[in-house]
Amino acid sequence: MSNSNRIRNLLIIHQQLWRILGFISSVVGLLSYAWSSSFNNLFGEWTPFKIFLYTLVSFIITNITLFPNNQYFIKHSKSFLFKSHLSFFALLLTSFYSYLCDKSQENNNNNGSSKPDILGLISSAAFAFMSLCLSLLHIPLGFETDLLQFYLELFILQFVQISFKLALIGAAFCYSLIFLQSYSQHNHNSCNLDLDQQPNSNTVEIGIGIDHTFPRDQTEQLYSILGITEITPQLELLDTFDFESKLKQAIASGFNVKECYHIFITWRKQFLNDKLLSMKFDELNEEDVHKLPSKYLRNDIAQWCKALNDVVKRLLPCERHLCNVVFSGLAPLDDLSFMEVSRGLTTRILGYASAVSSTSRSPERLFRIIQVWETLEEVLGNMESLFCNEHCGFLYDEVVAILTRLEEGIRGVFMQLENLIRQDPASKVVVSGGGLHPTNRYVMNYLRAACQYRKTLERVFDDNQVSPSSYFSLRGHMGRIVELLENNLEANSKIYEDSPLSSVFMMNNGRYIVHKAKNSELGNVLGDEWMHKHFGKVRECLVNYQRSSWDKVLELLNINVDYCKESHDGNNKEKLLHEFKLEFEEICERQSGWIMFDEQLRKVVTSSLKKIVLLAYQNFLVTFQNDDDAVETQEYYFGVQDIEALINKLFMGKHKHRNPK
Secondary structure, three states: OOHHHHHHHHHHHOHHHHHHHHHHHHHHHHHHHHHOHHHHHHHOOOOHHHHHHHHHHHHHHHHHHHOOOOHHHHHHOOOHHHHHHHHHHHHHHHHHHHHHHHHHHHHHHHHOOOOOOHHHHHHHHHHHHHHHHHHHOOOOOOOHHHHHHHHHHHHHHHHHHHOHHHHHHHHHHHHHHHHHHHHHHHHOOOOOOOOOOOOOOOOEEEOOOOOOOOOHHHHHHHHHHHOEEEEOOEEEEOOOOOHHHHHHHHHHOOOOHHHHHHHHHHHHHHHHHHHHHHOOOOOOOHHHHHHOOHHHHHHHHHHHHHHHHHHHHHHHHHHHHHHHHHOOOOOOHHHHHHHHHHHHHHHHHHHHHHHHHOOOOOHHHHHHHHHHHHHHHHOHHHHHHHOOOOOOHHHHHHHHHHHHHHHHHHHHHHHHHHHHHHHOOOOOOOOHHHOOOHHHHHHHHHHHHHHHHHHHHHHHHHOOOOOOOOOOOHHHHHHHHHHHHHHHHHHHHOOOOOHHHHHHHHHHHHHHHHHHHOOOHHHHHHOHHHHHHHHHHHHHHHHHHHHHHHHHHHHHHHHHHHHHHHOOOHHHHHHHHHHHHHHHHHHHHHHOOOOOOOHHHHHHHHHHHHHHHHHHHHHHHHHHHOOOOHHHHHHHOOOHHHHHHHHHOOOOOOHHHOOOO
């Protein structure tokens, strides 16, 4: 990049930097001047009224530098009366201040104290730099250049009063500020056009279509005045920085403004078209977006998001500024030209978002729609500022309409998910061992991932809701989807002929639902009350499992205890013990192949079983071991450790079925 381009980038691209530097300079200048001896010499000691007045003036100055794009100045900047009155007011103030400075200097000379203090020098330098920043920002005050020169003169004068040698340093500082200000005026119409310079040439090739409705000789004269020469198949624009003066010269020469307007519009449209092509952004219509797989659509949308930010935050503000400069004083051509220049580019970049808003409501498309919505929402304020006038309002309305359609698309995805769960047949998948159902895994992982965009979804669902618990709110949608999922799982549980296995299936899947919601944004959306309710459902499934699976074993132990207390028939005791042993071993063998997806859940279930079964078995052993015929039936009973060992083997299943992601 050439030195010229580097300076241009510094002066024009980094507008935010000049705004901050101008604000800092104004604060430094105001504080330094308030504490300097110059203020006391001119205005005397501080009083409450002087403090109030100085604070008010300081507030106005700092706000002008901090908020240069104030709508009031933008609105009145093109008014001749506004500029002339403001400039005249500034002239009166500087003239009166010069008079006071001369009187103060005369008094100081009489008193033998003629040298200014360091704070006075700092304030003059700071105010001069503030004036430079106002000029670089092109704030339409009308007197910023004169103000810069006034403070530079005052700055040099103060240095001269101190020492002629030091005045050389002050002169170097003044020269640097004047150079920056002059170069800014020289290039401000270009507004970072980034036009490709031809090697060893001072020309820039710009293709401009010729409107043949104008007389040929007039067109050629106009091109000559504007610095355009015809080159087949393009036109060559020799220079751009003084396009405004050339345009006014053409109008003063009798050329119709419409002709100049047409050339300007054509030039800027081609420039923006070339810029969009250089972004390598693929323009896709609704059919293309619908056919494109989600994997490729993700990369495409990322490229679009980058292009949108570049267009809205860099290109269009530059075009807005250029239209204001070129058609200054020719209202409403400034607004109309910006509308014409930006309409094509904006429509093309928004066309992609519109296509995404109309794509299929497949659940896999949700995250791409959200990405487009968030990007468009992020630049909505910028677009409102750019398209705030009556001629461009329809472009802002189009942005709002696309956002609305994207929101409808997001809500439509969740409605489609609900329909898919309703249509999922109960007999489609039978999970062996009572493990996790694939529909449960898919839906809960999907909801958990979707809730990572909780703030966006709440904006989409909750904006028009009376309360976050309403039927159509985000919480309402999430709760309804989980409820449909639970109904689907309940229907799938009825496929199992073994009632305990059905309870294990519901316990596994209920625990998975809670596990996915806990400590995540999904749980925050559903709320504490929902979490407490579903913890209770899992405990209810555990009770149902224990009752359906182990009540028969517990009943045998209770019968044996009662029988042993009343009967002394050893054969009957042996028969009952043998029956208990077979039943217990059969349950443990069958259920050892069942699945508990969560190790913590398995430990909770087995610990609960140990407490219930061992308590009943130990009561039986106490009675059995006190009986006279106990020795004959030793081979038919377990020790306590045997019971624990068999229970510990329950729900081991296959390792691949446990602890899923």
